Amino acid sequence: xxxxxxxxxxxxxxxxxxxxxxxxxxxxxxxxxxxxxxxxxxxxxxxxxxxxxxxxxxxxxxxxx
Numbered sequence: 001x002x003x004x005x006x007x008x009x010x011x012x013x014x015x016x017x018x019x020x021x022x023x024x025x026x027x028x029x030x031x032x033x034x035x036x037x038x039x040x041x042x043x044x045x046x047x048x049x050x051x052x053x054x055x056x057x058x059x060x061x062x063x064x065x
Contacts, residue, residue, distance in 0.1 A: 007061050014057030018050050 017024040021044035043049045
C-alpha cells in the first residue's frame with residue numbers, strides 16, 4: 001500500500017466514524033457486550049467525542065510523513 005493510499009484510508013475511516021458514530025461504537029464491542037442506547041446517542045452527539053476521532057486520525061496521518 002502506498003503512503004497516499006494509507007493516508008486516504010485513515011482519513012476515510014475517520015470520516016465514516018464521525019458520520020456514523022453509533023455504528024463505529026458497535027463495531028468495537030467485544031463478544032457478549034451490549035450497546036447502551038442512551039450512552040451511544042449521547043456520545044454520537046458529543047462534539048468532543050467526534051473531535052477526538054478527528055484528532056486521532058490527524059495524529060496517525062502526521063506520524064507517517
